[in-house]
Amino acid sequence: MTTYTKWMISLVSLMLAITALVIWLIQDRFFKSDEISIQEASQKVESLYGGTIESFEQKNAIFYMAIKRNNQLYNLQMDAETGVVLKVNKTGEEIDTEQTASLKTIDEIRALIKSLNKGTIQSITLQNQDDKQQYIVEISDNQALKTIVVHAQTGEILSEKIQEQNATESNNPVIITSEKAKQIALSQLRGSIEYVVYKESSDGGYYLVEVDGEDNEAVFQIHAVSGKVLSVTPNYDSDDDDSDESDDDAEENEDNDENDDDD
Numbered sequence: 406m407t408t409y410t411k412w413m414i415s416l417v418s419l420m421l422a423i424t425a426l427v428i429w430l431i432q433d434r435f436f437k438s439d440e441i442s443i444q445e446a447s448q449k450v451e452s453l454y455g456g457t458i459e460s461f462e463q464k465n466a467i468f469y470m471a472i473k474r475n476n477q478l479y480n481l482q483m484d485a486e487t488g489v490v491l492k493v494n495k496t497g498e499e500i501d502t503e504q505t506a507s508l509k510t511i512d513e514i515r516a517l518i519k520s521l522n523k524g525t526i527q528s529i530t531l532q533n534q535d536d537k538q539q540y541i542v543e544i545s546d547n548q549a550l551k552t553i554v555v556h557a558q559t560g561e562i563l564s565e566k567i568q569e570q571n572a573t574e575s576n577n578p579v580i581i582t583s584e585k586a587k588q589i590a591l592s593q594l595r596g597s598i599e600y601v602v603y604k605e606s607s608d609g610g611y612y613l614v615e616v617d618g619e620d621n622e623a624v625f626q627i628h629a630v631s632g633k634v635l636s637v638t639p640n641y642d643s644d645d646d647d648s649d650e651s652d653d654d655a656e657e658n659e660d661n662d663e664n665d666d667d668d
Contacts, residue, residue: 441488443468449488450481460511460531465626465638467491471531508557514540517560524551525599527615527640531557539563545600545615548587568602580629586612589632590625594618603629615640 441449446468447458456474463469468483478496483489509517511529518526524546532541538557543550549570554563570583583601591598596618603612609630616623622640627633 441485446470446483446485446488450483450490453490454479454481454493460529462528462530463638463640465636508538509540509560511540514542514555514560517555518542518544518553521562523553527600548598548600550600550602550613570601571603580609581612581627581632583612585632586614586627586629589627589634590614590616593625593634593637594621594623596622611635 443461443463447461447470450458450470450472454472454474456472456479458470459473459478460471461468463485466485468485470481470483472479472481479493480496481493482491484491508531511531514529515526524544527543527545527550528541529543530541532539540555540557542553542555544553545551550568551565552568553565555561556563583603587598587601590601594616596616599615599617599622601612601614604610609628611629612625612627614625614627616625624638624640626635626638628635
């Protein structure tokens with residue numbers, strides 16, 4: 406074996422090792438499964454601080470919660486990967502217990518939106534706007550993301566707005582289209598597009614594209630100029646009650662089959 410052949414074999418081995426390392430880093434970044442669940446986060450917060458969670462929202466790798474304790478509201482931020490509480494601050498607002506008692510629950514708002522066939526619920530957040538309690542509901546429908554504002558006491562829909570999907574080319578002539586952003590996201594995770602929205606920023610803006618894969622869902626943040634994937638966030642908030650009901654029905658059928666066998 407010549408020196409050149411040995412050198413080539415060493416070079417190929419090194420390239421294979423580097424390729425394997427890059428693939429591992431990509432998988433570790435894009436498809437981490439070590440984030441704590443919403444239920445685990447809620448239980449941890451309630452055990453630490455007591456009270457009840459009024460609203461819950463996840464953005465990127467941060468859980469945002471509003472907690473009611475002793476007739477006071479607190480805002481809390483938690484790291485979605487480690488479960489570490491990053492910030493807790495009192496809103497300074499004392500809760501009107503009579504008004505709170507008349508508020509519709511998140512489950513009631515979810516049932517209301519489902520009955521209207523508005524689309525797939527992505528998140529529901531209770532907010533105080535001009536001393537009025539209202540729910541902000543984000544829904545994906547026909548690859549668009551809608552924001553619906555619902556009166557927290559009456560359930561009346563106050564407004565409905567489709568978030569912007571495409572960037573304005575006048576701001577940046579080399580900006581990529583929403584269709585290109587969808588292609589980039591699908592190249593990272595095979596599945597169907599839930600929604601795509603465009604967000605302006607000082608560095609050229611970015612797209613948020615949610616892909617519903619076979620085994621998981623993820624939201625890709627894609628730079629609107631370079632097309633680079635800036636972040637990938639697993640999505641556990643979308644409405645999957647139907648699948649849960651199907652699982653329950655399947656378990657019930659299995660139990661019935663076992664009872665029949667025993668008979």
